[in-house]
Every structure is written in C-alpha cells, then in structure tokens.
Amino acid sequence: MTKATPNTFRHLLMATAAACFFAGTTIAPVTPAFAVDVQKSETYVEKARGHFARGEIREAQIELRNALRENPKNGNASLLLADIYLEYSQGIAAQTEVENARQYGIGENETRVRMARSLLLQGQFDNALEELNLEEIPLDDLPMAYRFRGASFAGQRDLEKAEENYVKALELDPQYVDVMVDLSRLYGRQRKFEDATKMVDNALSIEPENTLALNVKGDMTRSLVGLEEALPFFNRAIEADPSYLPARLERAATLIDLRRGEEAKDDLDLVFKAAPDNSLAIYLTAVLESRSGNYEEANGLMNRTGTRLDDYPPAALLRGAIAYQLGDLEQAQQRLTKLLQKVPNSIAGRKLLGATLIKNGQYADAINQLQPLVEGGLEDTALYTLLGTAYAQTGQFEKSMQYFEGAVAKAPDKTGLRSQLAMSQVALGDPGAAREELNAVLDVDQDSLQALVLLTILDMRGGNYEGAKGTAARLRDAYPKLALGYNLLGAAEVGLGKPKEAEALFKESIERDGNYFEARRNLARLYRVQGRYDEARRQFLRILDTQRADGETMLELAELARIQDNKEEMIDWLRKTVAAQPNELAPRLKLVDAYLALGDRQKGLDEALSVDRDFPDNIRAMERLGKAYALLEDFERSESTFARMARLRPDSLQAQWYLGRAQWLGGDIRAARRTFNNALRVRENDPRANHGPILRDLMSMEAQEKQFDVALSYASRLRAEYPNQNVADITIAGLHMGAENWTSAIKSYEAAKAVEFSKSIAINMSTAYVKLGDFDKASGVLNEWLKEEPDDVITELRLAEIRTAAEDYDAALTMYENLLQRTDESPAILNNMAWIYQQQGDSRALEVGERAYELSPDSPQIADTLGWILVERGIDIKRGLLLLQTASQALPDDPTIRYHLAYALNENGRTDAARRELEDLLEKNRDFSRARDARDLLKRISAG
Numbered sequence: 001m002t003k004a005t006p007n008t009f010r011h012l013l014m015a016t017a018a019a020c021f022f023a024g025t026t027i028a029p030v031t032p033a034f035a036v037d038v039q040k041s042e043t044y045v046e047k048a049r050g051h052f053a054r055g056e057i058r059e060a061q062i063e064l065r066n067a068l069r070e071n072p073k074n075g076n077a078s079l080l081l082a083d084i085y086l087e088y089s090q091g092i093a094a095q096t097e098v099e100n101a102r103q104y105g106i107g108e109n110e111t112r113v114r115m116a117r118s119l120l121l122q123g124q125f126d127n128a129l130e131e132l133n134l135e136e137i138p139l140d141d142l143p144m145a146y147r148f149r150g151a152s153f154a155g156q157r158d159l160e161k162a163e164e165n166y167v168k169a170l171e172l173d174p175q176y177v178d179v180m181v182d183l184s185r186l187y188g189r190q191r192k193f194e195d196a197t198k199m200v201d202n203a204l205s206i207e208p209e210n211t212l213a214l215n216v217k218g219d220m221t222r223s224l225v226g227l228e229e230a231l232p233f234f235n236r237a238i239e240a241d242p243s244y245l246p247a248r249l250e251r252a253a254t255l256i257d258l259r260r261g262e263e264a265k266d267d268l269d270l271v272f273k274a275a276p277d278n279s280l281a282i283y284l285t286a287v288l289e290s291r292s293g294n295y296e297e298a299n300g301l302m303n304r305t306g307t308r309l310d311d312y313p314p315a316a317l318l319r320g321a322i323a324y325q326l327g328d329l330e331q332a333q334q335r336l337t338k339l340l341q342k343v344p345n346s347i348a349g350r351k352l353l354g355a356t357l358i359k360n361g362q363y364a365d366a367i368n369q370l371q372p373l374v375e376g377g378l379e380d381t382a383l384y385t386l387l388g389t390a391y392a393q394t395g396q397f398e399k400s401m402q403y404f405e406g407a408v409a410k411a412p413d414k415t416g417l418r419s420q421l422a423m424s425q426v427a428l429g430d431p432g433a434a435r436e437e438l439n440a441v442l443d444v445d446q447d448s449l450q451a452l453v454l455l456t457i458l459d460m461r462g463g464n465y466e467g468a469k470g471t472a473a474r475l476r477d478a479y480p481k482l483a484l485g486y487n488l489l490g491a492a493e494v495g496l497g498k499p500k501e502a503e504a505l506f507k508e509s510i511e512r513d514g515n516y517f518e519a520r521r522n523l524a525r526l527y528r529v530q531g532r533y534d535e536a537r538r539q540f541l542r543i544l545d546t547q548r549a550d551g552e553t554m555l556e557l558a559e560l561a562r563i564q565d566n567k568e569e570m571i572d573w574l575r576k577t578v579a580a581q582p583n584e585l586a587p588r589l590k591l592v593d594a595y596l597a598l599g600d601r602q603k604g605l606d607e608a609l610s611v612d613r614d615f616p617d618n619i620r621a622m623e624r625l626g627k628a629y630a631l632l633e634d635f636e637r638s639e640s641t642f643a644r645m646a647r648l649r650p651d652s653l654q655a656q657w658y659l660g661r662a663q664w665l666g667g668d669i670r671a672a673r674r675t676f677n678n679a680l681r682v683r684e685n686d687p688r689a690n691h692g693p694i695l696r697d698l699m700s701m702e703a704q705e706k707q708f709d710v711a712l713s714y715a716s717r718l719r720a721e722y723p724n725q726n727v728a729d730i731t732i733a734g735l736h737m738g739a740e741n742w743t744s745a746i747k748s749y750e751a752a753k754a755v756e757f758s759k760s761i762a763i764n765m766s767t768a769y770v771k772l773g774d775f776d777k778a779s780g781v782l783n784e785w786l787k788e789e790p791d792d793v794i795t796e797l798r799l800a801e802i803r804t805a806a807e808d809y810d811a812a813l814t815m816y817e818n819l820l821q822r823t824d825e826s827p828a829i830l831n832n833m834a835w836i837y838q839q840q841g842d843s844r845a846l847e848v849g850e851r852a853y854e855l856s857p858d859s860p861q862i863a864d865t866l867g868w869i870l871v872e873r874g875i876d877i878k879r880g881l882l883l884l885q886t887a888s889q890a891l892p893d894d895p896t897i898r899y900h901l902a903y904a905l906n907e908n909g910r911t912d913a914a915r916r917e918l919e920d921l922l923e924k925n926r927d928f929s930r931a932r933d934a935r936d937l938l939k940r941i942s943a944g
Contacts, residue, residue: 038070038071038074040070040071041066041067041068041070041071041074041077042067042071042074042076044063044064044066044067044070044077045063045064045067045074045076045077045080047063048060048061048063048064048067048077048080049080051063052080052083052084055241055242055243056243057084057087057088057243057274058274060080060084061081061084064077064080064081064084073103073104073105074104075100075101075102075103075104075105075106076101076106078097078098078100078101078104078106079097079098079101079106079111079114081097082094082095082097082098082101082114082118083114085097085118086114086117086118086121088245088274088275088278089121089246090121090275091117091118091119091120091121091122092118092122094114094117094118094121095115095118095119095122098111098114098115098118109136109137109138110138110141112131112132112133112136112137112141112145113132113137113141113144113145113148115131116128116129116131116132116145116148116152117148119131120148120151120152120155123155125152125153125155125156126152126156128148128151128152129149129152129153132145132148132149132152134146134149142172143169143172143173143176143179144169146165146166146168146169146172146179147165147166147169147176147178147179147182149165150162150163150164150165150166150169150179150182150186151182153165154182154186154189159186159189159190162186163183163186166179166182166183166186167183170183175206177203177206177207177210177212177213178210178212180199180200180202180203180206180213181199181200181203181210181212181213181216183199184196184197184199184200184203184213184216184220185216187199188220188223191650191651191681192681193220193224193681194680194681195681196220197220197224200213200216200217200220201217204217209236209237209239209240210240211237211240211241211244211246211247212246214233214234214236214237214240214247215233215234215237215244215246215247215250217233218230218231218232218233218234218237218247218250218251218254219250221233222254227254227257227258228258230254231251231254231255234247234248234250234251234254235251238251238267242270243274245270245271245274245275245278248267248268248270248271249267249268249271249278249280249281249284251264251267252264252265252267252268252271252281252284253280253284255267256284256287256288261288261291264284264288265288268281268284268285277304279305279308279309282301282302282304282305283301283302283305283309283312283314283315283318285301286298286299286301286302286318286322287318289301290318290321290322290325295322295325295326296326298318298322299322299323299326302315302318302319302322311342313339313342313343313346313349316335316336316338316339316342316349317336317339317346317348317349317352319335320332320335320336320339320349320352320353320356321352323335324352324355324356324359329356329359329360330360332352332353332356333353333356333357333360336349336352336353336356337353340353347373350369350370350372350373351370351373351383351386353366353369354366354369354370354386354387354390355386357369357390358386358390363390364390366386366390367387367390370383370386370387370390371387375585375586375618375620376619385454385457439455442455446474446478447478447479449475449478449479452471452472452474452475452478453475453484453488455471456468456471456472456475456488456492457488459471460488460491460492460495463495465492465495465496466492466496468488468491468492468495469489469492469493469496472485472488472489472491472492473485473489475488475489476488476489481512482512482513483509483510483512483513483516483519484509484516485509486505486506486508486509486512486519487505487506487509487516487518487519487522489505490502490503490504490505490506490509490519490522491522493505494522494526499526499529499530502522502526503523503526506519506520506522506523506526507523510523515546517543517547517550517553520539520542520543521539521540521543521552521553521556523539524536524537524539524540524556525556527539528556528559528560528563533560533563533564536560537557537560540553540556540557540560541557548580549580549581550580551577551580551581551584551587554573554574554576554577554580554587555573555574555577555586555587555590557569557573558570558571558573558574558577558590558594561573562594567598570594571591571594571595571598574587574590574591574594575591577590577591578591583614585611585615585618585620585621588607588610588611588614589611589620589621589624591607592604592607592608592611592624592628593624595607596624596627596628596631601628601631601632602632604628604631605625605628605629605631605632608621608624608625608627608628609625611624611625612624612625612641617648619645619648619649619652619655622641622642622644622645622648623645623654623658625641626638626641626642626645626658626662627658629641629662630661630662630665633665635662635663635665635666635667636666638662638665638666639659639662639663639666639668641662642655642658642659642662643659645658645659646658646659646675653679653690653691653694656675656676656678656679656694657676657679657693657694657697659675660672660675660676660679660694660697661697663675664697664701669701669705672701673698673701676694676697676698676701677698679691679694680694680695691718691721692718692721692722692725692727695714695715695717695718695721695728696718696727696731698711698714699711699712699714699715699718699731699732699735700731700735702714703735703738703739708735708739711735712732715728715729715731715732716728718731724755725755725756726751726752726753726754726755726756726761729748729749729751729752729755730748730749730752730760730761732748733745733746733748733749733752733764734764736748737764737767737768740771742768742769742771742772743768743772745764745768746765746768746769746772749761749764749765749768750765753765757784757785757788759785759789759792759794759795762781762782762784762785762795763782763794763795763798765778765781766778766779766781766782766798766799766802769781770802770805775802775803775805775806775808776806778802779799779802779803779806782795782796782798782799782802783799786799791822793819793822793823796815796818796819797815797819797828797829799815800812800815800816800819800829800832801832803815804832804835804836807839809836809839809840812832812836813833813836816829816832816833816836817833825851825855827851827852827853827855827856827859827862828852828856830848830849830851830852830855831849831852831859831861831862831865833848834846834848834849834852834865834866834869835865838865838868838869838872838873845869845873846869846870846873846875849862849865849866849869850866852865852866853866853883860886860887860888860890860891860894860897861887861891863883863884863886863887863890864883864884864887864891864894864896864897864900866880866883867879867880867881867882867883867884867887867900867904868880868884868900870883871884871900871903871904871907872903874907877904877907877908878908880904880907881901881904881905881907881908884897884900884901884904885901887900887901888901895921895924895925895928895930895931896928896929896930898917898921899918899921899928899930899933899934899937901917902914902917902918902921902934902937903937905917906937906941911941914937914941915938915941915942918934918937918938918941919938921934922934922935922938
C-alpha cells in the first residue's frame with residue numbers, strides 16, 4: 001500500500017475509490033432514466049478527486065455537486081463524498097453516501113471499511129464489527145479493517161482485543177502510521193505513557209509531518225509536559241495540512257487554556273467555514289463567550305450541540321457553569337449532579353456544585369459535596385471559601401473560622417451580585433479572575449466586608465503578605481468594632497515576620513470579642529512558635545473553657561505536648577480529640593501516627609484497624625494500616641492492605657510504591673519487581689510524578705539480590721529522568737559503600753559532587769578514603785566542604801576524628817579546642833581529647849576524661865576511655881576495671897573495648913578471666929587495631 005500524503009486514511013480511501021470506479025463501470029453500468037451525461041459526470045469526479053488530494057475540500061464538493069447534477073446515480077461521486085464527510089468526522093452523512101454508492105453500483109465488499117468508519121463515528125461499535133467481516137474484505141483493505149476493528153473494540157472498552165487487532169494491522173503493514181497513532185492513544189488510555197510516547201514517536205520517524213501523529217503527540221505533550229510545549233506539534237500539523245480540522249481544534253483549545261482567546265478564534269473560524277455544526281468548535285466558542293461574561297450567547301451555542309456532547313465532561317461542566325451564572329440553579333444542579341455520576345473525581349465539578357447548592361440555600365448538601373475534597377487532601381482557596389460560607393450559614397462558626405475566617409458569618413453581605421461572581425471565580429479555581437472581580441467590587445463599594453475579607457485571604461494564600469496587610473488594615477479601619485480585621489491584620493504581620501506587632505493585634509482582636517476563638521488560637525500559636533509554651537497552653541485552655549468539644553484546639557494542645565516531648569500528654573489530647581470528633585478522619589490518623597512514632601506499634605495497629613473499619617474506602621486510612629502492619633513485620637497483611645489501596649486507586653504512584661515495598665520486605669522479590677515497574681508507568685494526575693524513590697528502591701533491591709547490572713541500569717534511568725540532580729550517583733555510591741567497593745563509591749560520589757556538593761557527600765567520601773587508608777584525601781574533601789560552610793560543626797568534628805586516626809594529634813587537638821570554644825561543652829569532643837592526651841602521655845588526659853564522663857556517664861565509649869586511662873596509668877585499676885566492664889556490656893562486639901577489659905582483668909590479678917577474654921576475642925577478631933597487643937598479652941599470661 002502507498003501512503004504518499006500526510007493523511008494516510010484519506011489516500012487509502014482514494015486508492016480504493018479508483019478501483020471501485022472501474023468495478024462500477026464494468027460490472028454495473030448505469031442506464032439513466034433521464035437525459036444524463038455519464039462521461040461528463042465522471043469528468044467532474046476526476047476533478048474533485050484532484051482537489052481532494054490537494055486538500056481543496058470546498059472545490060472538491062463543488063465538482064461533486066456538478067457530477068451528481070449530471071448523473072444523480074454516480075456511485076463514485078457518492079463514494080468520494082463519503083470520504084470528505086469522513087475527513088470531517090461526519091458519520092451520518094458519510095454512511096448515507098456509502099449507502100448511495102452501494103445502491104448505484106459500487107460493490108459492498110469494496111465499501112465495508114468506509115461503512116465501518118462511518119458507524120464508528122456514530123458510536124455503533126457492534127455494527128461496525130459486523131461490517132468488518134474479515135473474510136469479505138479485499139486483501140488490500142485488510143490492514144485498515146484490522147485498524148477499525150481495533151477501534152471498535154476500544155469503543156467497547158475491550159482494550160485487549162483492541163490491541164490485538166491494532167498489532168495485527170501493523171504486522172500486515174509495519175509502516176502503517178495511523179495504526180501506530182491509534183496504539184499510542186490506546187496505551188495512553190491505559191496510562192502506559194512510556195509505550196504511548198514510543199509508538200507515536202515511531203510514527204513521526206516514518207512520517208514526520210503526519211497530521212494525525214502530530215496531533216496525538218501534541219495532545220500527549222499537553223497532558224504530560226505543558227500547554228506551551230504542546231503548541232509546536234499542533235502548529236506543525238496545521239502547516240502540513242491547513243485543512244486538518246482536528247489540529248485546529250486542539251490548537252484552539254490549547255490557546256484558550258493559555259488565555260489567548262483572540263488567537264484561538266482564527267482556528268475556530270476556519271473550522272466553522274468547513275464544518276458549521278462542528279460540536280467541539282461550538283463548545284470552544286461557548287467557552288470564550290462564557291469567559292467574556294456573555295452567558296446567554298454561550299448558552300445558545302451549547303444548545304446548538306443538542307445531545308452530541310452529553311458524554312463529554314468538559315462540556316457538561318460548562319453547561320453547569322453557564323446555568324449557574326444565568327441563575328438557573330435547578331438546571332445547574334441537575335447538570336452537575338449528572339456530571340459527577342459519570343466523573344465522581346471531577347474537582348471543578350464538585351466545587352461548582354457546592355457553590356450552586358450554597359446559592360440555592362442547600363448548605364448541608366453543599367458541605368456533604370465539598371467536605372470529601374478536604375478529606376482527600378485538597379487544599380485551596382476555592383474550597384476553603386465555599387466551605388467557610390456553607391458552615392457559616394448553618395451556624396457552625398468555628399468550622400467557618402477554620403475555612404473562611406468567619407467573615408461572612410460576622411457581617412451582612414454588602415457587595416451583592418459582584419461578590420457572588422467573585423466567589424464563583426474562586427470556586428472555579430481562578431484566583432486571578434477573582435482578585436480582579438473583588439477589586440472591581442471595591443471600586444464600587446470601598447468598604448465591602450466580604451470583598452475585603454476574600455481579598456485578604458487570597459493574598460495570604462498566595463504569600464502576598466504585604467498586600468494582605470494593606471487590605472486587612474482597610475478592613476480594620478472600616479469596621480473598627482469587629483474583631484475580624486485585627487485578627488487578619490495580625491496574621492499578615494506573622495507572614496511578614498513581625499511577631500510583636502502580630503501579638504498586639506491578636507490581643508486587640510480578643511479585647512473586641514472575647515469569644516473570637518480564632519484570634520485566641522492564633523495568639524497561642526504565636527506563643528508556641530516563640531517557645532512561650534506555658535502562655536500558649538493557657539490560651540488554648542481558655543478556648544476549651546467554653547468550647548469543650550473543640551477538636552482543633554485539642555489537636556493544637558497535642559502538638560504543643562509533642563514539641564515539649566511530653567508523650568503521655570500528647571496521646572491524651574489526641575484521644576480526647578477523637579472522642580470529641582469520632583467522625584473526623586484527621587484526628588484519628590494523627591493518633592495512629594503518634595502511637596507508631598512512639599514505638600507503640602500494637603496500639604497503632606489497633607487504632608489503624610478501627611479507622612479502616614470506619615473509613616473503608618479512604619486512601620489515607622489504608623496507608624496507615626499498611627504501614628502499621630509493616631512495622632509489626634506482618635508483611636502479608638501489609639501487602640494485602642496496599643493491594644486494596646492500589647485497586648481503589650490504580651492511577652496512584654504512591655499506592656503502587658507502598659505495595660512494592662511491602663512485597664519486597666515480605667520476601668516476594670518477583671512480585672515487588674513487577675509492582676515497582678508498574679509504578680514507573682504511573683503518572684498520577686501530575687505528569688511529572690516523582691519516580692526517584694521507586695527507582696532507588698529498585699536499585700537497592702536488585703543490589704541486595706546481587707543483580708548489580710540491573711541495579712545500575714535503574715541508576716542510568718534515574719539519571720536520565722533527573723539530569724539536573726545527583727540522586728542517581730549518590731544512590732550508586734551508597735550501593736558501592738554497602739558492598740565495600742570504596743574506590744567505585746568515591747568515583748560515584750565525585751560524579752554527584754560535580755552536580756551539587758553537600759555535607760553528606762563530603763562525609764561519605766571521607767569515610768571511603770579512610771577505609772582505603774588515605775587520610776589526607778579524606779581530610780581534603782572535608783576541608784573543601786568547610787570552605788563552603790565554615791561553621792559546619794559536624795564536618796569539622798569529623799575532620800578532627802580523621803586527623804586523630806591519622807595520628808596527627810596536634811592538628812586534631814587544635815580543632816577540638818576550637819570546637820569547644822564555639823559550642824557547648826561536648827562530652828564527645830572531651831572524650832576524643834582525653835584519648836589523644838593519653839596517647840601522648842599528657843597528664844591532662846585524666847582531668848578531661850573525668851569531665852567527659854561527668855557530662856555523659858551512660859556513654860560506653862566515654863567509660864572505655866576513662867577506664868583505660870585509670871588502668872593503663874595505674875591510677876585506679878579497680879575503678880578502671882568497673883568502667884571497662886560496663887562499657888563491654890554495652891558494646892560486647894567492640895574488639896578494642898574487649899582488649900582493654902582483658903588488660904584490666906590481668907592488672908587486677910584475674911589472669912584466668914583475662915585469658916578467657918583474650919582467647920574468645922582473638923578467635924572472633926583476627927585483625928583489629930590492637931590485635932598484636934592482645935596476642936602479646938595472651939602469650940605473657942600463658943607463659944605465667
């Protein structure tokens with residue numbers, strides 16, 4: 001088959017049309033009932049075919065009308081008309097013309113592919129499959145037949161059979177670009193984005209200007225990368241075929257999303273000229289009209305589409321939004337409810353339905369619609385605004401304060417319709433438009449309470465604390481008796497880093513209204529951040545004096561107890577919160593987390609099981625339960641829980657990752673490998689989902705399984721996905737460190753260091769150099785880091801330890817002394833200094849060792865140093881023995897401490913015990929720093 005034009009389908013149908021022409025004139029000659037000119041009609045058809053090949057569609061249609069005027073029963077003219085209708089996805093018109101062609105002499109088998117295509121466009125998948133009887137399809141049409149069979153099965157959601165037929169089409173014609181594009185779309189539908197990208201790229205490598213492939217590549221790029229990045233592909237498609245309407249529609253949609261509506265109109269005008277009733281073009285025009293505030297016009301446009309877009313969620317959302325703006329709340333509610341039945345995860349749809357219910361006075365229903373978004377982890381201004389309004393209207397003022405600062409509940413609405421429009425803009429996720437509308441409201445009514453509150457909150461949510469301060473000040477000045485303005489102004493001062501000013505404003509707010517708990521809570525939070533814990537606790541408890549079941553305040557007290565390391569009090573407050581709010585998920589999850597963090601894993605599991613029973617389909621509840629099982633090493637139940645989570649959220653990268661980790665920890669490496677690789681194909685809602693942790697786990701797992709080549713292949717992928725990060729090289733270095741391949745580890749750390757130097761890289765490199773015995777290079781890399789961070793105490797301490805190991809005692813002592821001057825007296829530093837003094841025979845060893853031991857009497861290393869000084873110098877061998885015994889009990893596998901203990905036993909006359917200690921030590925540790933001294937001591941004891 002030949003595919004010489006960018007539009008493969010068009011060219012193939014033209015080739016078939018030519019064959020049908022000869023079949024038609026030879027097998028079924030037409031005998032006109034009236035005076036017709038058959039030859040002249042065919043001449044018009046040939047002209048039309050030429051125009052069609054050049055993309056001159058309107059000219060082709062004119063010639064075909066002439067052909068049918070000369071001979072109304074010209075089957076070839078009907079067939080070419082069908083091709084034109086198919087080009088513009090007009091399935092019913094195409095079907096009519098194919099039926100005419102069959103009636104007027106074109107063989108049924110020669111038209112099966114066209115008929116199937118026209119049926120597909122109407123969603124008649126079963127009928128299309130009946131038409132595509134493979135035994136009756138001409139051989140040259142078989143690849144197309146398999147292609148449309150694949151499309152039919154895809155329409156029936158039988159993706160496995162769809163893929164089988166697409167693959168068969170490619171086997172028959174390996175260069176069939178359109179099928180590659182179809183497969184790409186199928187893989188994208190299955191969220192196999194890597195396969196989808198590969199397939200469409202293959203198509204473009206064969207036909208770089210294939211319009212369909214470019215259009216799909218643009219759509220994929222828009223979803224996975226961004227709007228701007230997608231435009232070049234749509235541009236190329238249009239340059240290749242200016243009449244290719246799908247690309248113009250996609251470019252128009254992209255430009256509209258980029259707020260470049262005027263540019264989009266050019267593409268839409270061209271679409272309307274070719275196809276005046278194109279539903280998508282009408283929809284996009286309605287979007288533009290709606291954004292311009294022309295809701296009546298937008299509504300009229302959407303009505304023109306009839307029921308054709310009923311299954312297109314964006315159109316359903318737009319219809320709901322238009323009805324909302326026109327005040328037809330019943331229509332808006334019906335349309336949005338129907339949308340959510342089909343697309344329950346539509347955040348914009350749920351928020352707009354919430355706004356509709358609020359405007360309709362159905363506040364409890366609005367809360368039921370919106371609260372699950374909060375439980376699902378969504379946090380944005382639109383959601384907080386809507387919930388704040390709904391809770392305020394139902395009299396739940398504390399909840400209102402939580403989400404909307406309680407402003408709407410405290411004062412009447414002075415801004416009317418313009419403020420409602422601003423709120424709807426927020427609800428639709430467009431804070432920029434909302435800000436413009438609010439400023440317009442303030443131009444009309446400079447003291448609008450609702451507008452001032454909303455604008456202040458918008459600015460604070462966006463981090464514009466200076467702007468928030470200015471608006472909050474206007475609010476305070478306009479309503480000096482209201483506590484709200486002082487509270488918002490204080491919050492803005494906190495954001496600007498001015499705690500004194502914030503404290504004064506919060507206190508002023510409380511003076512205005514002693515029952516304004518949000519201001520008191522903010523004051524307590526401020527005290528907590530400043531470390532004024534007793535004052536913070538008093539303020540929180542003042543709230544509970546009158547609001548005994550205030551769960552938010554109880555959670556604040558639990559957090560305060562956590563900061564003060566008061567574990568029992570923290571648990572107590574969390575349990576009180578759960579008792580007060582048994583139907584709230586957040587406090588119960590915090591209680592689970594608290595138990596697990598404190599190491600009380602069984603209680604954590606019990607609580608997690610309780611939460612899972614009460615919230616059986618909640619992802620966060622499943623996550624906590626799976627983690628609790630894992631901490632108790634019940635990996636089978638952990639895996640089962642995360643598998644349930646993954647089934648509920650098959651598009652969740654995190655769910656797949658947790659499942660893979662549970663399988664790995666449970667020892668099912670094959671399953672873990674499979675799950676991790678599935679996770680790598682998941683992109684969640686964010687196309688830039690972070691694959692780094694999964695790739696690192698795969699690397700560690702494969703290295704653990706001694707599959708180092710495989711581990712390194714994942715490292716290469718990690719490096720390719722994150723070229724500007726050094727995480728791959730750091731992970732590889734860690735693998736080499738674990739395998740004690742010190743030289744290879746250093747090489748990988750050098751590569752990581754070239755991308756971004758860090759303290760951990762410096763310390764790990766120094767460790768590797770020490771293992772190789774190269775103390776100078778170990779010191780060199782630490783000194784290099786200290787040039788960037790000269791006050792890094794940890795690195796300087798590590799450097800001193802290395803100089804100690806290199807027996808460069810003077811340099812090490814200088815470093816330790818400098819560190820003592822810059823930090824609190826550290827027992828670790830004193831201990832190291834005492835050890836060096838002991839090595840040098842310096843009398844200061846005992847004094848410094850005693851100081852270290854006084855500061856940290858439970859440290860086995862410090863007990864070892866002091867005990868060794870007391871014994872080796874003969875100062876107090878009995879006390880020294882006692883200290884060394886304590887150190888050895890704490891660190892029974894440390895060979896140096898055991899040698900010191902054996903020496904002390906011998907010095908105290910306990911030679912048999914010393915001999916047994918040395919024999920056992922040398923049997924288990926043939927090579928350590930004091931091994932030769934231990935052997936010499938054993939010989940002396942044995943010689944008696």
